Amino acid sequence: MKNFMKITVALILIFASVSFVFAAGGKEEAPKAAAQTVTFPEKPISFLIPFGAGGDADLLGRALVSSMDKIVGQPVVPVNRPGAGGGIMYGELHKAAPDGYTVGWSSTSILTTTIMGNVPYPYTDFDNLCVVGYTSMPIAVLADSPWKTTDELVAWAKKNPGKLKIGNAGTGSGTHLTAVMFQQATGVQAIHVPLGAERRIASLLGGEVEAVCVPLPEIAPQVNAGKARILGVSTAKRDPSFPDVPSFKEQGYDVVMDLFRGVSLPKGTDPAVVAILEKAFKAASESKEFQDLSNKTGFVVDFKGKADFDVVLADQYKRVYAAMDAGGLIKK
Amino acid sequence: MLEYILASMFEVLKWQNLLASVLGVAFGLFIGATPGLTISLGMVLLLPITFSLDPVTSVCLLLGLYAAGMTGGSFSAILLNIPGTPSASATAIDGHIMAQQGKAGQALGTAIIASFIGGIIGLLCLSAISPFLAKAALKFGAPELFALVLLGITLICSFGQQSLSKSVIAGLIGLIIMTAGLDSMTGTPRFTFGMMDLQAGIPFLPAMIGLFAIPQIIAGLTSKGSVIPKYDKKITGIVPKLSDVGRRMRAILAGSIIGTGIGAIPGAGGAIAVFLAYDASKKISKDKENYGNGSADGIAAPEAANNAVGGGALIPMLTLGIPGDPITAILLGSLMIHGLIPGPLLFETNPQFVFSIFWAFLIANIFNLVVSFTSINFWVRILKVPQRILLPIILVLCVVGSYSLRNTFFDTGIMIFFGILAFFMKKYGFPVVPLLLALILGPNLEEHLRMSLIISQGNPMVFVRHPISLFFIIISLISLTAPFLVPAIKKELSKGAEKCTPKRDDTV
Numbered sequence: 104m105k106n107f108m109k110i111t112v113a114l115i116l117i118f119a120s121v122s123f124v125f126a127a128g129g130k131e132e133a134p135k136a137a138a139q140t141v142t143f144p145e146k147p148i149s150f151l152i153p154f155g156a157g158g159d160a161d162l163l164g165r166a167l168v169s170s171m172d173k174i175v176g177q178p179v180v181p182v183n184r185p186g187a188g189g190g191i192m193y194g195e196l197h198k199a200a201p202d203g204y205t206v207g208w209s210s211t212s213i214l215t216t217t218i219m220g221n222v223p224y225p226y227t228d229f230d231n232l233c234v235v236g237y238t239s240m241p242i243a244v245l246a247d248s249p250w251k252t253t254d255e256l257v258a259w260a261k262k263n264p265g266k267l268k269i270g271n272a273g274t275g276s277g278t279h280l281t282a283v284m285f286q287q288a289t290g291v292q293a294i295h296v297p298l299g300a301e302r303r304i305a306s307l308l309g310g311e312v313e314a315v316c317v318p319l320p321e322i323a324p325q326v327n328a329g330k331a332r333i334l335g336v337s338t339a340k341r342d343p344s345f346p347d348v349p350s351f352k353e354q355g356y357d358v359v360m361d362l363f364r365g366v367s368l369p370k371g372t373d374p375a376v377v378a379i380l381e382k383a384f385k386a387a388s389e390s391k392e393f394q395d396l397s398n399k400t401g402f403v404v405d406f407k408g409k410a411d412f413d414v415v416l417a418d419q420y421k422r423v424y425a426a427m428d429a430g431g432l433i434k435k
Numbered sequence: 436m437l438e439y440i441l442a443s444m445f446e447v448l449k450w451q452n453l454l455a456s457v458l459g460v461a462f463g464l465f466i467g468a469t470p471g472l473t474i475s476l477g478m479v480l481l482l483p484i485t486f487s488l489d490p491v492t493s494v495c496l497l498l499g500l501y502a503a504g505m506t507g508g509s510f511s512a513i514l515l516n517i518p519g520t521p522s523a524s525a526t527a528i529d530g531h532i533m534a535q536q537g538k539a540g541q542a543l544g545t546a547i548i549a550s551f552i553g554g555i556i557g558l559l560c561l562s563a564i565s566p567f568l569a570k571a572a573l574k575f576g577a578p579e580l581f582a583l584v585l586l587g588i589t590l591i592c593s594f595g596q597q598s599l600s601k602s603v604i605a606g607l608i609g610l611i612i613m614t615a616g617l618d619s620m621t622g623t624p625r626f627t628f629g630m631m632d633l634q635a636g637i638p639f640l641p642a643m644i645g646l647f648a649i650p651q652i653i654a655g656l657t658s659k660g661s662v663i664p665k666y667d668k669k670i671t672g673i674v675p676k677l678s679d680v681g682r683r684m685r686a687i688l689a690g691s692i693i694g695t696g697i698g699a700i701p702g703a704g705g706a707i708a709v710f711l712a713y714d715a716s717k718k719i720s721k722d723k724e725n726y727g728n729g730s731a732d733g734i735a736a737p738e739a740a741n742n743a744v745g746g747g748a749l750i751p752m753l754t755l756g757i758p759g760d761p762i763t764a765i766l767l768g769s770l771m772i773h774g775l776i777p778g779p780l781l782f783e784t785n786p787q788f789v790f791s792i793f794w795a796f797l798i799a800n801i802f803n804l805v806v807s808f809t810s811i812n813f814w815v816r817i818l819k820v821p822q823r824i825l826l827p828i829i830l831v832l833c834v835v836g837s838y839s840l841r842n843t844f845f846d847t848g849i850m851i852f853f854g855i856l857a858f859f860m861k862k863y864g865f866p867v868v869p870l871l872l873a874l875i876l877g878p879n880l881e882e883h884l885r886m887s888l889i890i891s892q893g894n895p896m897v898f899v900r901h902p903i904s905l906f907f908i909i910i911s912l913i914s915l916t917a918p919f920l921v922p923a924i925k926k927e928l929s930k931g932a933e934k935c936t937p938k939r940d941d942t943v
Binding site for chain 1: 475476478479482483572573574575576577616617619620621622624631632634635636701702751755756757758759760761764765768771772774776777778779780841842843882886889890892
């Protein structure tokens with residue numbers, strides 16, 4: 104009895120320490136990156152994740168940095184800093200020293216939180232390092248609903264003004280903005296319901312809303328099971344996992360929005376450090392771990408470096424700003 | 436069907452899966468019992484390990500952690516009056532009082548047995564009637580959820596022992612505090628005073644740690660006596676007798692049913708289940724007076740409920756692919772990495788794996804029972820540590836625990852703020868539990884109310900038109916008015932009775 108107890112305690116301790124080491128990504132030395140003019144990194148890098156543990160952003164971010172220690176020779180440690188739609192993380196990243204040891208796993212939220220004004224700096228106040236890829240945001244309806252195409256839904260909504268309710272992940276989120284763009288492009292009246300993370304699929308299945316706009320991977324299992332139907336995707340091109348589903352652009356509606364994920368740094372980071380990190384994240388995005396997870400979660404890997412990221416951001420900024428303005432989300 | 440059931444059973448009974456389950460249980464007890472380490476945090480710590488494991492092994496590991504974390508949470512609630520997890524907060528009410536009465540062993544034993552039975556009942560519902568329950572749970576739209584949370588909020592009145600008005604005041608303070616942060620419907624900052632950190636709202640866990648632990652530490656510093664229950668006696672009565680379990684069964688069953696049902700509703704949250712279970716078991720109990728004074732039923736009901744929530748929360752995850760709470764969301768994430776996407780198709784494409792989950796859940800509950808009972812001696816021994824050593828350790832745990840949830844000292848500040856608030860509340864006779872209840876349920880109450888009104892386009896009749904919502908609203912009204920009406924009615928009746936039978940001795 105006593106021995107058993109001791110063993111139990113010992114197991115708990117061993118287990119706890121092992122898992123902490125694993126979680127910290129602590130591994131032995133690895134070959135250093137090719138010699139540069141600056142020696143970077145010389146210590147572990149913090150990788151701030153703007154959303155909670157277990158979500159899409161968290162899983163993808165952790166998979167991305169899991170191979171970084173082999174690439175840069177130092178562990179890159181994921182740190183969850185959730186809250187305020189990503190705002191807490193951007194606030195912290197803005198305060199951090201621009202030495203490359205604090206990097207942020209940014210997303211479309213870098214535009215939404217800054218445009219809304221909850222993060223009191225423009226997105227250009229960060230050194231935006233690279234975009235790693237994107238998830239498309241479809242608008243989906245129940246499979247047994249009468250609407251087979253976007254046109255049919257639009258026609259119904261125009262005949263029944265004020266009836267169409269579109270659920271989204273939260274006010275000011277990418278899914279909300281996509282729905283606002285949809286409303287503008289199609290000219291229908293819609294009620295936007297900020298269902299939140301836990302209830303958005305349940306609410307569609309329960310018939311509380313007519314349609315939902317959610318990241319593609321969340322609705323995919325329902326579509327594959329024949330419970331839901333996607334009317335269109337928000338990306339300009341079709342999504343590789345649903346090649347039969349047309350984009351809104353193809354259907355003649357100007358709805359182009361993707362939930363991108365990338366890496367941002369505090370403004371004023373040494374260009375040499377920026378170059379090292381850009382190369383490292385490119386290599387990490389090509390790692391098998393990350394590619395595998397991306398395939399499984401419906402994330403489309405499409406790496407673009409700093410120069411291209413700035414172009415992507417400038418283009419998305421215009422669209423997001425217009426949608427937020429139309430949605431009444433900008434304080435004047 | 437039968438071949439899948441058997442094949443999955445043998446799969447789960449492989450040594451590596453049993454080992455994973457035991458390790459998950461041991462880690463879960465540790466995580467649950469440590470204030471500030473939550474089950475979801477524990478799961479995240481284990482996630483990287485599960486990537487390289489077989490899917491069944493990782494499910495065994497994670498479900499072991501899930502089941503044991505709920506039980507472990509009751510240990511610190513009973514022994515130290517600090518709930519290790521939010522789901523253990525109702526357990527602290529009677530559990531700690533029992534410990535102070537020198538019955539820590541029995542309190543822990545009751546919690547463990549109730550956890551086990553709750554877990555098994557949750558599992559039975561999961562394996563037997565999950566398609567039915569999932570369908571029913573989908574009927575819970577925004578108005579229904581609002582009415583359910585409203586019922587939870589009315590419990591404020593049943594947790595104040597001293598004075599009803601003080602309970603209501605404490606609850607309202609909690610509701611006001613919870614309005615700080617970004618407005619969940621429009622994203623506008625409210626009462627943030629320009630502080631970025633406040634935009635995320637008042638973090639509930641640090642507040643809970645502060646509310647329970649800090650007043651106790653201050654009391655320990657200022658009073659001569661011991662605030663930590665003494666436990667010098669030989670530990671007896673840990674394993675409850677069958678007759679004892681029989682007497683607890685009413686509370687345990689109530690807790691299990693409420694836990695499973697609420698667990699199955701996406702977005703309802705497990706914490707409301709434990710309070711509803713506590714209250715419901717009190718209402719059907721034969722000795723209501725004992726509640727709040729160290730009632731074993733008051734431990735059994737919420738502990739059965741929080742373990743039944745686990746089985747309940749797996750229902751929408753497995754049948755619909757919808758995670759009902761943050762813990763199942765992480766579980767879903769770990770399954771996705773193995774290419775197993777929970778949802779309506781999983782039953783068709785991989786039935787054996789679904790049965791493996793059932794078996795893993797059963798094994799986890801059995802190991803939880805065994806490991807918990809064998810380690811009780813160890814946990815109770817914590818009380819033998821002298822107070823001057825134990826209290827500083829608890830304080831350190833509070834600081835580290837509140838920091839570690841989001842890696843920010845802002846949360847530690849929140850913990851201290853609520854600690855001081857609770858100290859003064861206790862000093863002036865305001866109960867803390869209503870404040871806690873408001874902190875847990877306040878945001879949900881607001882969110883579901885406003886969401887219902889968005890959907891109904893501002894028409895409040897939506898709450899009356901939906902039958903489920905109407906039902907809960909009526910129950911809330913009864914629950915609110917019963918404390919006033921029932922004595923009044925009784926008085927009237929006894930007056931009438933007096934007229935008929937004048938010889939009745941009316942001493943009450």
